[in-house]
Amino acid sequence: xxxxxxxxxxxxxxxxxxxxxxxxxxxxxxxxxxxxxxxxxxxxxxxxxxxxxxxxxxxxxxxxxxxxxxxxxxxxxxxxxxxxxxxxxxxxxxxxxxxxxxxxxxxxxxxxxxxxxxxxxxxxxxxxxxxxxxxxxxxxxxxxxxxxxxxxxxxxxxxxxxxxxxxxxxxxxxxxxxxxxxxxxxxxxxxxxxxxxxxxxxxxxxxxxxxx
Amino acid sequence: xxxxxxxxxxxxxxxxxxxxxxxxxxxxxxxxxxxxxxxxxxxxxxxxxxxxxxxxxxxxxxxxxxxxxxxxxxxxxxxxxxxxxxxxxxxxxxxxxxxxxxxxxxxxxxxxxxxxxxxxxxxxxxxxxxxxxxxxxxxxxxxxxxxxxxxxxxxxxxxxxxxxxxxxxxxxxxxxxxxxxxxxxxxxxxxxxxxxxxxxxxxxxxxxxxxxxxxxxxxx
Numbered sequence: 001x002x003x004x005x006x007x008x009x010x011x012x013x014x015x016x017x018x019x020x021x022x023x024x025x026x027x028x029x030x031x032x033x034x035x036x037x038x039x040x041x042x043x044x045x046x047x048x049x050x051x052x053x054x055x056x057x058x059x060x061x062x063x064x065x066x067x068x069x070x071x072x073x074x075x076x077x078x079x080x081x082x083x084x085x086x087x088x089x090x091x092x093x094x095x096x097x098x099x100x101x102x103x104x105x106x107x108x109x110x111x112x113x114x115x116x117x118x119x120x121x122x123x124x125x126x127x128x129x130x131x132x133x134x135x136x137x138x139x140x141x142x143x144x145x146x147x148x149x150x151x152x153x154x155x156x157x158x159x160x161x162x163x164x165x166x167x168x169x170x171x172x173x174x175x176x177x178x179x180x181x182x183x184x185x186x187x188x189x190x191x192x193x194x195x196x197x198x199x200x201x202x203x204x205x206x207x208x209x210x211x212x
Numbered sequence: 213x214x215x216x217x218x219x220x221x222x223x224x225x226x227x228x229x230x231x232x233x234x235x236x237x238x239x240x241x242x243x244x245x246x247x248x249x250x251x252x253x254x255x256x257x258x259x260x261x262x263x264x265x266x267x268x269x270x271x272x273x274x275x276x277x278x279x280x281x282x283x284x285x286x287x288x289x290x291x292x293x294x295x296x297x298x299x300x301x302x303x304x305x306x307x308x309x310x311x312x313x314x315x316x317x318x319x320x321x322x323x324x325x326x327x328x329x330x331x332x333x334x335x336x337x338x339x340x341x342x343x344x345x346x347x348x349x350x351x352x353x354x355x356x357x358x359x360x361x362x363x364x365x366x367x368x369x370x371x372x373x374x375x376x377x378x379x380x381x382x383x384x385x386x387x388x389x390x391x392x393x394x395x396x397x398x399x400x401x402x403x404x405x406x407x408x409x410x411x412x413x414x415x416x417x418x419x420x421x422x423x424x425x426x427x428x429x430x431x432x
Contacts, residue, residue, distance in 0.1 A: 002221060003219075003221060090219050094215060094216075094219060095215040095216060095218040095219040097219070098217075098218030098219045098220075099215065099218045101218075102218055108218075109214070109256070111214070119244060121240060121241070121244070122236060122240075122241075189214075189215070190214060
């Protein structure tokens with residue numbers, strides 16, 4: 001099934017949210033979950049504007065991870081068709097619809113953390129040396145809505161070591177109080193490059209803390 | 213990068229590295245992350261063609277020359293020296309090769325009237341910091357051979373050229389690129405934005421795809 005059809009079916013079933021995006025129909029519109037006064041919002045009709053809007057948070061920080069709970073407010077997209085809606089969503093949350101579709105159909109390719117870290121090279125090759133406890137601490141300090149990202153983690157540390165219970169490991173990929181009947185969950189099939197960079201730092205810190 | 217396949221519904225994909233030259237990222241990191249096994253890879257129901265990076269395509273020459281016209285409109289080429297600036301690194305000779313190839317190509321163009329064209333670098337000779345000794349013309353045009361503007365083109369190269377001070381704040385794009393020309397060492401210097409910011413880069417990307425098809429077409 002095409003992504004357009006998947007999105008259309010989702011909307012027909014009453015889904016109206018993904019990440020911090022609220023989707024309205026008839027006519028098709030998209031705005032920030034926390035904005036309610038549509039009259040006060042800046043109108044956008046070009047999906048490509050989403051790239052610029054999602055670059056920085058309201059306090060000027062660069063949003064390295066697009067799943068960060070820091071999307072700017074104050075905008076309203078008025079869209080012509082489902083293709084434009086898909087494009088806009090993909091610019092705010094790259095590949096989020098395709099990953100959800102693959103997750104639903106059981107075809108998503110999950111990469112456990114150790115596989116991701118073990119294939120790093122160059123200056124990031126030492127990330128693989130981070131301890132198991134270190135990886136758990138990283139998940140709890142980087143992932144989940146209180147930290148950097150609002151995606152549901154699908155991966156484990158490795159095939160024998162699941163994530164320790166935490167807000168991050170329990171998070172369902174849906175912002176706020178909605179559930180899967182009205183919101184498309186965002187899913188994470190492998191740790192991102194931000195995580196890899198932090199794993200490298202932690203690995204270095206662990207090495208420096210080791211007794212001589 | 214592995215997420216990208218989930219948002220693409222086309223069966224056939226061309227990957228064009230937006231990099232200035234071949235190197236560690238184009239030869240190791242990108243193929244690893246996209247699980248490529250050669251020029252064409254069939255994986256996860258897709259056919260992926262891996263093209264050369266944009267920086268090595270001959271059509272980059274047009275971008276460089278367009279930049280010189282934009283940054284120094286009406287300035288006679290016969291009275292100008294063109295400097296193309298790269299990073300320069302001992303780690304990979306491919307990056308300097310891309311710039312040397314551009315210089316060689318520009319010099320052979322029948323309509324090239326620059327008095328001199330030099331390849332220069334931030335971290336290896338010939339150093340861009342020595343531009344005033346190398347240029348014998350009254351006008352100098354400097355084009356950073358980088359994919360994007362950043363610390364090198366905003367701060368490092370302006371310091372090496374001499375119109376920004378080391379202890380100053382990092383220059384914003386507005387200040388660095390809109391204060392042309394600069395009067396330095398009895399010459400007039402024009403400093404352009406990084407070559408990768410040129411809108412025609414879109415054409416170079418398409419050119420690399422055409423080159424891929426031309427080089428990998430099945431024999432008839």
